[in-house]
Amino acid sequence: MILSIESSCDDSSIAITEIKTNKLIYHKKISQELQHSLYGGVVPELAARLHVEALPKILEECKEYFPFLKAIAVTNAPGLSVTLMEGVTMAKALSISLNLPLIAVNHLKGHIYSLFIEKEEVLPMTILLVSGGHTQIIEANSLTDMKVIATTIDDSFGESFDKVSKMLHLGYPGGPVVQEYSLKGDVNRFELPIPLSQSPKIEFSYSGLKNAVRLHIEKLENSEDGITEQDKYDICASFQKTAVDHIMQKLKKQFKQKVPKNFAIVGGASANIYLRAQIDELCKKHNMGLYLSELKYCSDNAAMIGRVAVEQYKLKDFISIEEIDIQTRIKEF
Ligand code: KG4
Ligand code: ZN
Numbered sequence: 001m002i003l004s005i006e007s008s009c010d011d012s013s014i015a016i017t018e019i020k021t022n023k024l025i026y027h028k029k030i031s032q033e034l035q036h037s038l039y040g041g042v043v044p045e046l047a048a049r050l051h052v053e054a055l056p057k058i059l060e061e062c063k064e065y066f067p068f069l070k071a072i073a074v075t076n077a078p079g080l081s082v083t084l085m086e087g088v089t090m091a092k093a094l095s096i097s098l099n100l101p102l103i104a105v106n107h108l109k110g111h112i113y114s115l116f117i118e119k120e121e122v123l124p125m126t127i128l129l130v131s132g133g134h135t136q137i138i139e140a141n142s143l144t145d146m147k148v149i150a151t152t153i154d155d156s157f158g159e160s161f162d163k164v165s166k167m168l169h170l171g172y173p174g175g176p177v178v179q180e181y182s183l184k185g186d187v188n189r190f191e192l193p194i195p196l197s198q199s200p201k202i203e204f205s206y207s208g209l210k211n212a213v214r215l216h217i218e219k220l221e222n223s224e225d226g227i228t229e230q231d232k233y234d235i236c237a238s239f240q241k242t243a244v245d246h247i248m249q250k251l252k253k254q255f256k257q258k259v260p261k262n263f264a265i266v267g268g269a270s271a272n273i274y275l276r277a278q279i280d281e282l283c284k285k286h287n288m289g290l291y292l293s294e295l296k297y298c299s300d301n302a303a304m305i306g307r308v309a310v311e312q313y314k315l316k317d318f319i320s321i322e323e324i325d326i327q328t329r330i331k332e333f
Contacts, residue, residue, distance in 0.1 A: 122262060175271065
């Protein structure tokens with residue numbers, strides 16, 4: 001079995017995965033959403049302190065599996081340096097004290113392998129990764145052969161939901177609440193420009209859309225009646241539609257060049273129902289297989305890190321405690 005640790009942002013999570021079968025033997029995640037919600041976003045130092053509290057508590061529950069462990073895996077990039085540090089420090093300590101090899105896992109590969117938790121891997125695949133930190137189209141041929149073919153030039157898809165939510169004082173994370181508000185809103189009430197719609201390039205941008213939303217909110221707030229709940233529903237609905245339309249426009253452009261056999265959406269924001277429905281329709285039209293991770297594995301978790309670690313274990317892709325480093329960003333896989 002492999003014990004894996006995830007602490008790249010605001011979720012403290014540990015999993016135990018059986019190497020031979022990919023079976024998830026144990027999995028726990030303690031989310032910090034409530035604590036960060038007060039601030040409208042993740043506060044790195046607070047997140048690090050909460051990991052220090054949560055990770056040892058979870059680890060305590062895993063002790064019975066220690067005799068069966070063959071390796072310790074941990075997310076080392078990308079993420080917040082102060083929070084990654086907590087997971088990596090714990091992994092190093094376990095590696096030394098249990099005399100087990102250490103595996104450094106790329107968090108983005110984790111999101112991709114969330115598709116294969118307790119399953120066999122299905123690659124090659126074209127993947128849309130939408131999270132709080134990333135908006136990318138990735139061509140994944142194998143664990144060690146992945147290429148980013150499109151990315152955002154500023155904010156990410158998930159981040160734009162968080163920012164809209166913050167502007168409307170709806171708390172953090174923004175994705176689920178903006179999606180909920182959208183259900184009661186009119187998608188056509190506010191005219192919002194689809195980002196980069198005239199550009200032939202396949203890339204994403206969300207800062208302009210966020211600013212357009214901000215102007216509408218400010219106008220409503222300064223109006224005689226102030227901003228109403230219905231205004232908020234309509235803002236969320238118009239924003240969500242435009243944010244997803246932007247992705248759809250670029251995907252359609254991409255598929256004009258090459259239609260993949262298999263397509264997947266991963267990352268925390270891949271839970272978005274409207275995005276899933278639009279992509280489902282597009283995949284049916286092109287006869288593509290669509291892969292989605294289970295909703296419980298969309299957001300950050302250690303089960304997906306453990307699933308990658310199983311493959312790295314088979315490749316003997318270990319790292320020494322002196323060599324393992326933390327990277328807040330990574331350009332390429
Ligand atoms: O993958 P994740 O848990 O953390 C990162 O690696 O960033 O993704 C979290 C992001 C947040 O920005 C959150 O607002 C967004 O995913 N998210 C959503 C939805 N659920 C979560 N965005 C849009 N619609 C959703 N339903
Ligand atoms: Zn993530």
